[in-house]
Amino acid sequence: MIRKSLIIALIAIVTLLQADYIVKYNMDGEIMEFMYKNSTTSKMLTNSEDGKVEIYHIKKNSYLVSHGEDGVNSSRC
Amino acid sequence: MKAKAKEMGFDPSLFMQKQEKPKFxxxxTGKRVNVGGIKGEEWIVKGKQDGKNYESKVVVTSDKNVVKTMRAMFSSMSDMTGGMVSGDNPFEMKKGYVVIKADGxxxxxxxxxxxxxxxxxxxxVTNTREAFNERNKRSDQPRKSTKKRVVAKDTLACYDNLCCGKVAGESVVLKPAIYKNKGGTGSFxxxxxxxxxxxxxxxTEVVIIEDSATGHLIHLKLILNDKSKGIVQKLIDDQTDYAGNDSTIVxxxxxxxxxxxxxxxxxxxxNQQRMDVYLPNNATLSMARMHKDDWARSFQGWxxxxxxxxxxxxxxxxxWNPSKPIPAKKASNYTSRASHKKAKVEEVQEVEEDSGISDNDVDKAVDLLKSFF
Known part of the structure; x- marks a missing residue:
């Protein structure tokens, strides 16, 4: 019984440590969403009339991706 | 990176200006408030900005996870502004406390x-000629795909969908400067x-014109307070993207x-023709024509x-006076391709709901399964 409880507690802790954080802000009517896995992996998302803009942080690199009328454009920053 | 962000339509400096940290x-107040499911406390902030006194109510939280995430979010935004020191974080008014509610x-x-x-x-990256043709073929045929697939792949919807559906009113600067063609040949x-x-x-203001000689749509976008020098320069700078896709400009x-x-x-x-005309007062007129088969007329000539x-x-x-109210949009008989697609999506949704299994049900089942691992 104790062993089972320990395993459950361990799984709960591991799950908690691996959980991502998702924060949504309303900025002047526009929703800004930020997804955070860890210091090297995160993504920010904004929507505007020009389309969707995403900012990816992967390891030490940042990428800007825009989904607009001319398709999906991207660039490494 | 800041310049790159601006070129792609994201001007973080404007955002950061709004959040400029004044002295305060x-x-x-000791009042406890719940915002977005997070426990917070109410503060009254008094200060001076642009020579004027102000007083504002804000709600802050010291929830460690929220603070940690907001610091990371600010760091992400800070990269876009060319690097700001952590002390300038407008979300963190006091160390360990982040704002979860304020004006705007x-x-x-x-x-x-x-x-x-x-x-x-x-x-x-999907802005390839092949992808565009494929999407156009599909839009003319009944779809079997689900709602999620239709929306995710519809990246060109804004080409003939005014303001990507976010319309504030009628065009007051651009439209009055376009020739009103009543009948006959030409553009309208x-x-x-x-x-x-x-x-x-x-x-921005948008006007969609049909060149009746070819039936092609021409998309005009006027960017009124443009600080990123339009769209063409961005496309020139980004000829090769991170994925190695070559968007060669011929x-x-x-x-x-x-x-x-x-x-x-x-x-x-x-297979897109684009032209940016640089107007006074930091305005840019960005024109685009994208079509399937031929180059019947010179875009420059048009x-x-x-x-x-x-x-x-x-x-x-x-x-142009930015503070002047925008008049209501005049009715139009034009229905964009995107609206047709939306109607089809709604039909698909209805069928799915009739079957008794909705997307939500599937998502819940997946979440439940995930919870076991």
């Missing part, structure tokens, strides 16, 4: 949930609007259109032919 004093901003939600690694994967306006101002501070020309400097490009892979009264447009730009 804090008075804690509010925390909607904060969740802790395991996300698939796919969420952080870079999407594939099929729809027009002023788009909703976004949080990044850009105001023709690039500096022109003079209607007495203003202009830049023209023809992109091979997207732009110079007299459909746009450039002197009127320049005058309208100079007279």
């Amino acid at each position: 004093t804090i008075k804690k 901003m509010k925390l909607e939600s904060f969740k802790s949930k395991s996300l698939s690694s796919n969420v952080y994967k870079l999407p594939k 306006i099929v729809d027009s609007a002023t788009c909703k101002k976004n949080a990044l501070g850009q105001t 023709r690039q020309e500096q022109l003079n259109i209607g007495g203003s400097k202009a830049m023209y490009i023809h992109s091979r892979n997207t 732009a110079e032919k007299g459909w746009i009264f450039y002197s009127d447009l320049k005058q309208n730009v100079k007279n």
Whole structure:
């Protein structure tokens, strides 16, 4: 019984440590969403009339991706 | 990176200006408030900005996870602004306390949930000629795909969907400067609007014109407070993207259109003709034509032919008053391809709901399964 409880507690802790954080802000009517896995992996998302803009942080690199009328454009920053 | 962000339509400096941290004093009211599911406390902030005294209520939280995430979010935004020191974080008014509600901003939600690694994967660039043709073929046929698939792949919807659906009212600067063709051959306006101002501070107007000689749509976008030099320069700078996709520009020309400097490009892979005309008062008129089969007429010729009264447009730009209310949009008989698609999506949704299994049910089942692991 104790062993089972320990395993459950361990799984709960591991799950908690691996959980991502998702924060949504309303900025002047526009929703800004930020997804955070860890210091090297995160993504920010904004929507505007020009389309969707995403900012990816992967390891030490940042990428800007825009989904607009001319398709999906991207660039490494 | 800041310049790159601006070129792609995201001007973080505008956002950061709004959040500029002034000198202030804090008075804690002791009132507990819940915002977006997070416990917070109310503070009254008093200070001086631009020579004027102000007083504002804010709600802050010291929730460690929220603070940690907001610091990371600010760091992400800070990269876009060319690097700001952590002390300038407008979200963190006092060390260990972040703002979750203030004038013009509010925390909607904060969740802790395991996300698939796919969420952080870079999407594939889709602005290729082949992808565009494929999407057009599909749009003419009944779809079998689900709602999620239709929306996710519909990246060109804004080409003939005014302001991507975010319309604020009628076009007041651009439309009056376009020749009103009543019957006969030539070009005519099929729809027009002023788009909703976004949080990044850009105001745009859109007019869609049909060139009746070819049946092609021409998309005109007027960016009124443009600080990123339009769209063409961005496309020139980004000829090769991170995924190695070559969006080679086969023709690039500096022109003079209607007495203003202009830049023209023809992109091979997207088969798109684009021209930006640089107007006074930081305004840019960005014109695009994208079509399937041929190049029946010169785009430059079309732009110079007299459909746009450039002197009127320049005058309208100079007279533009951003604080003036935008008149209601006039009715149009034009229905965009995107609206047709939306109608089809709704039909698909109805069928799915009739079957008794909705997307939500499937998502819940997947979440439940995930919870076992």
